Amino acid sequence: MPELPEVETIARQLAPELTNAVLSRVLVSRDDIIHGDPRPLPGLLRGRRVDRVHRRAKRIVMDLSGGAQLVFHLGMTGTLTMTRVRAAVDNHTHLRIRIRGTDRELRFRDPRRFGGVWCLTDQPKYVGQKLGPLGPEPLELRIKQFKAILRRSRPIKPLLLDQTVVAGLGNIYSDESLHAAGVHPLTRADSLDGDAASRLLRCIKSTLRRAIRFSGTTMMDYRTPSGAKGSFRRFLRVYGREGEPCRRCRASIERIVVAGRSSFFCPQCQRRTRERGKVRRCEREKMRT
DNA sequence: CGCATTTCCTGGAGGC
DNA sequence: TGCCTCCAGGAAATGC
Known part of the structure; x- marks a missing residue:
């Protein structure tokens, strides 16, 4: 499940091969993953040069010559992979884009089809195809901004998952950040004091940065553009560890459903009341995998 | 508007 | 081994 660290990894690995590449033949084998009218897509992309590959929230963005953008969710x-044109094509490969003058191509594959592709150009047909609104990048978030975000009565977990509030966190890194900060997922956001707010923001950033360093987390499907798995899974402290001992206090990790999503937490480290001592907070922040 | 719930989709896991 | 049901979840759509 690609979240910010996984998407960042993909963008960083695609950038060296795609930057300055010119797109040629485009093959759409399943057009309902294209937002908007899929028919003009090949013509719109062919001949454009890739100026930059970057990430915004959980989206891969390719800036193309002529002011167009190709966006993948x-x-x-x-998965987005770079392969030889003649390599066997996996099922559920919906889009292939050849790179001019090479035997390489970009492939978009998505068995479950929750993902999608947007082509944003100056062409009238595409102007209206807006992507959903996004909140700020968590790694660029400042504490003042974050405290303003927390001034709501919602439980903290669904708030962190809401892309219009903060953009890039998903289930894994929300749970991991909340555990690192010692915050229970059902805690009302506006009940966190200033201390807890800055601790949580620091933990969100350090968790994301560490996950990026290990190329993200592969539970099942996530792969880097070269097909490799992310290796952060072995550092997870709560996500997917129901019934296993907390790596900090040995208490049994629990799973509850919050806003329709699994939420893993340690009942010992993440209490709903706020009477934890400063000493334990320090220990918690120093804990490294 | 704010927030909760439902829906989309496929393959893997687990029960028998 | 095979058949069945359940489940994962990002985000849009729908409900209240």
Whole structure:
């Protein structure tokens, strides 16, 4: 499930091969993953040069010559890979884009089809195809901004998952950040004091940065553009560890459903009341995998 | 508007 | 081994 660290990894690995590449033949084999009218897509892309590959929230953005942008959202099971043109094509490969003058191509594959592709150009047909509104990048978030975000009565977990509030966190890194900060997922956002707010923001950033360093987390489907798995899974402290001992206090990790999503937490480290001592907070922040 | 719930989709896991 | 049901979840759509 590609979240910010996974998408960042993909963008960084695609950038060296795609930057300055010119797109040639485009093959759409399943057009309902294209937002808007898929028919003009090949003509719109062919001949454009890739100026830059970057990430915004959980989206891969390719800036193309002529002011166009090609945007990918990977949903749950989406992958973007660079392969030889003649390599065997996996099923559920929906889009292939050849690179001019090479035997390489970009492939978008997404068995579950929660992902999607947007082509944003100056062409009238595409102007209206807006992507959903996004909140700020968590890694660029400042504490003042974050405290303003927390001034709501919602539980903290669904708030962190809401892309219009903060853009890039998903289920894994929300749970991991909340555990690192010692915050229970059902805690009302506006009940966090200033201390807890800055601790949580620091933990969100350090968790994301560390996950990027290990190329993200592969539970099932996520792969880097070269097909490799992310290796952050072995550092997870709560996500997917129901019934296993907390790596900090040995208490059994629990799973509850919050806003329709699994939420893993340690009942010992993440209490709903706020009477934890400063000493334990320090220990918690120093804990490294 | 704010927030909760439902829906989309496929393959893997687990029960029997 | 095979058949069945359940489940994962990002985000848009729908409900209240």
